[in-house]
Amino acid sequence: MTTTASTVPGVPAPVATEGSAPARRRRRGADQALVRYLFVAPAAVYVLAFFGYPIVKNLVMGFQAYDFTTFFTGHAPFIGLENYTATLTDPIFLRALRNTGLFTIGSIIGQFVIGMGLSLYFRRRFPLSGALRSMLLLPWLLPMIASAAVWRWILEQDHGVLNRVLTGIGLIQESIGWLTTSDTALISVIMVNIWLGIPFNVALLYSGLQAIPEELYEAGQLDGATGWKSFRHITLPMLRPVVGVVLLLGVIYTIKVLDLILGLTGGGPANATQTLATRSYEMSFIEFDFGRGAALSNILIVIALLFTVVHLRAGARAAEKG
Amino acid sequence: MTAATAPSASPASPGLAPRSGSRRRRGRAAAHTALGILFVAIMLFPVYWMVNASLAPGGNSLNTTVLPLRPDLGGYTRALADQGPNLVTSLIVAIGAAVLSLVLAAPCAYALAQFRIKGTGVLLFLILVSQMVPGIVIANALYTAYTPLGLINTIPGLILADATAGVPFAILIMRAYLETFPTSIVEAARVDGCGHVRAFWSIVLPVSRNSLITAGIFSFLFAWSDFLMALTLTTGESIRPVTLGLYTYIGTNDTDWSAVMATAVLSSLPAVVLMIAAQRYIAAGATGGAVK
Numbered sequence: 370m371t372t373t374a375s376t377v378p379g380v381p382a383p384v385a386t387e388g389s390a391p392a393r394r395r396r397r398g399a400d401q402a403l404v405r406y407l408f409v410a411p412a413a414v415y416v417l418a419f420f421g422y423p424i425v426k427n428l429v430m431g432f433q434a435y436d437f438t439t440f441f442t443g444h445a446p447f448i449g450l451e452n453y454t455a456t457l458t459d460p461i462f463l464r465a466l467r468n469t470g471l472f473t474i475g476s477i478i479g480q481f482v483i484g485m486g487l488s489l490y491f492r493r494r495f496p497l498s499g500a501l502r503s504m505l506l507l508p509w510l511l512p513m514i515a516s517a518a519v520w521r522w523i524l525e526q527d528h529g530v531l532n533r534v535l536t537g538i539g540l541i542q543e544s545i546g547w548l549t550t551s552d553t554a555l556i557s558v559i560m561v562n563i564w565l566g567i568p569f570n571v572a573l574l575y576s577g578l579q580a581i582p583e584e585l586y587e588a589g590q591l592d593g594a595t596g597w598k599s600f601r602h603i604t605l606p607m608l609r610p611v612v613g614v615v616l617l618l619g620v621i622y623t624i625k626v627l628d629l630i631l632g633l634t635g636g637g638p639a640n641a642t643q644t645l646a647t648r649s650y651e652m653s654f655i656e657f658d659f660g661r662g663a664a665l666s667n668i669l670i671v672i673a674l675l676f677t678v679v680h681l682r683a684g685a686r687a688a689e690k691g
Numbered sequence: 692m693t694a695a696t697a698p699s700a701s702p703a704s705p706g707l708a709p710r711s712g713s714r715r716r717r718g719r720a721a722a723h724t725a726l727g728i729l730f731v732a733i734m735l736f737p738v739y740w741m742v743n744a745s746l747a748p749g750g751n752s753l754n755t756t757v758l759p760l761r762p763d764l765g766g767y768t769r770a771l772a773d774q775g776p777n778l779v780t781s782l783i784v785a786i787g788a789a790v791l792s793l794v795l796a797a798p799c800a801y802a803l804a805q806f807r808i809k810g811t812g813v814l815l816f817l818i819l820v821s822q823m824v825p826g827i828v829i830a831n832a833l834y835t836a837y838t839p840l841g842l843i844n845t846i847p848g849l850i851l852a853d854a855t856a857g858v859p860f861a862i863l864i865m866r867a868y869l870e871t872f873p874t875s876i877v878e879a880a881r882v883d884g885c886g887h888v889r890a891f892w893s894i895v896l897p898v899s900r901n902s903l904i905t906a907g908i909f910s911f912l913f914a915w916s917d918f919l920m921a922l923t924l925t926t927g928e929s930i931r932p933v934t935l936g937l938y939t940y941i942g943t944n945d946t947d948w949s950a951v952m953a954t955a956v957l958s959s960l961p962a963v964v965l966m967i968a969a970q971r972y973i974a975a976g977a978t979g980g981a982v983k
Contacts, residue, residue: 415858506974518952525739654834
């Protein structure tokens with residue numbers, strides 16, 4: 370938004386030079402038009418090959434019996450909706466769908482609430498606030514699999530620091546197998562993902578908060594809007610576009626999380642942390658049934674697409690109103 | 692609640708307001724800093740614990756103490772022996788993916804921002820949507836395409852696949868910057884007989900150095916952190932990035948946690964180093980890719 374506004378001052382400049390060398394320009398025009406396309410071409414080819422092709426390929430594979438033998442014979446017969454019916458009637462699919470929903474909702478709520486709290490806190494000016502806030506970004510930059518490894522060690526049943534602390538202060542009697550019992554595995558994975566997502570939420574929400582003009586709060590203060598009231602009536606409405614982006618990106622990133630779950634639990638125990646993404650990986654690369662794997666990942670794309678459409682429509686409605 | 696306490700603070704002692712007020716303010720600022728440090732300490736505890744466990748004595752972390760008072764580098768020796776080649780693989784792949792991302796993204800971002808040519812709207816839309824595509828979709832398709840092409844277990848195969856994170860991000864970051872770039876500078880150069888390519892190479896690129904660095908750093912970190920492409924597009928031990936090395940390490944080596952944690956520390960080093968050395972580029976990239 371800011372970027373489009375700031376290009377405006379630059380617009381008159383080319384108009385001023387327009388008349389100075391029209392002939393030379395026209396002569397070079399044809400070659401230069403081609404050159405312009407050459408600027409875009411490599412990236413366009415890459416995007417088509419590494420995003421366009423995979424999407425089309427997954428759509429097609431979803432209708433094929435694409436398995437181990439395909440890699441030897443090259444044959445992948447079309448089997449209609451068989452992959453989808455097999456997927457939808459699979460009890461593990463329903464489990465994975467439910468887990469994906471819980472994982473996404475739980476992670477988003479946790480990340481957003483804590484992220485919002487932290488960005489409001491670090492918005493105040495106090496010594497070291499900038500340095501501390503930038504340190505908060507660290508978990509986001511670490512390789513996810515490294516985070517998964519350390520959390521696995523923290524949550525380890527017999528020697529993990531969490532159980533040692535909890536038994537030490539007498540909060541629990543026996544150590545809990547956070548990642549190894551079906552009751553707690555999903556909750557633990559959600560907790561770790563919340564930890565991972567907080568930095569991203571803080572970064573975006575904080576920059577959104579910075580963009581709210583100080584005068585609004587000063588004016589609000591005169592009308593008695595301080596504390597919760599000013600948050601409710603000034604901060605939240607002003608922050609709405611950023612909140613929309615944060616939540617949408619949060620959902621899109623969260624439903625496809627794979628590294629973290631594979632690193633922490635591998636989808637287990639007994640599918641307790643199986644999601645659509647991990648199940649798709651399992652079908653393709655463990656069972657070597659790429660048709661079923663593709664069907665699952667297509668369902669994942671459709672869900673991501675639905676959220677995007679909802680977000681864009683909400684944005685359009687807000688624009689109409691405003 | 693704050694609404695009620697804030698106004699009542701001022702009429703409390705109108706007589707000696709200035710001195711005690713500033714002292715109180717300083718006290719409050721110190722309390723804020725202390726609480727801020729506490730929040731950051733809680734958030735970064737796992738990172739601390741990773742370092743702490745990697746230094747645990749006796750070859751395993753089972754007796755990890757709160758502070759590494761007797762640091763033992765044995766974990767690192769074993770980690771380097773087991774994972775050294777994987778670290779090199781990761782470095783090559785990440786640098787390759789960062790370079791590829793910049794080479795593809797920079798001219799494209801410039802064209803999207805400055806040329807009004809047909810089809811750029813569609814391309815920009817595709818780039819925005821591409822960030823939505825789950826990695827497993829790409830992995831599914833690339834595996835089937837890489838197998839006949841012989842790109843499984845190759846460095847170029849991984850570089851091409853890992854750039855899927857860097858390319859769209861770099862295009863969006865650089866385009867956002869180049870939109871603000873005054874057209875008049877390039878126009879003036881073009882009037883002086885400078886072609887698009889030369890104008891781009893000798894004017895646009897040097898001026899957009901900062902956004903190039905931001906895009907490059909993030910493309911590097913994305914590729915360095917990649918796990919899914921490494922997991923699906925390599926099969927043996929010959930070409931194995933450290934993320935995959937760490938993953939298999941957890942599975943096979945869960946008694947030697949100090950070596951596992953040392954590997955985690957080593958694989959986190961680029962992120963930490965870049966966060967300290969290139970802080971402002973990281974800050975620019977953290978928000979730049981998302982809010983448009």
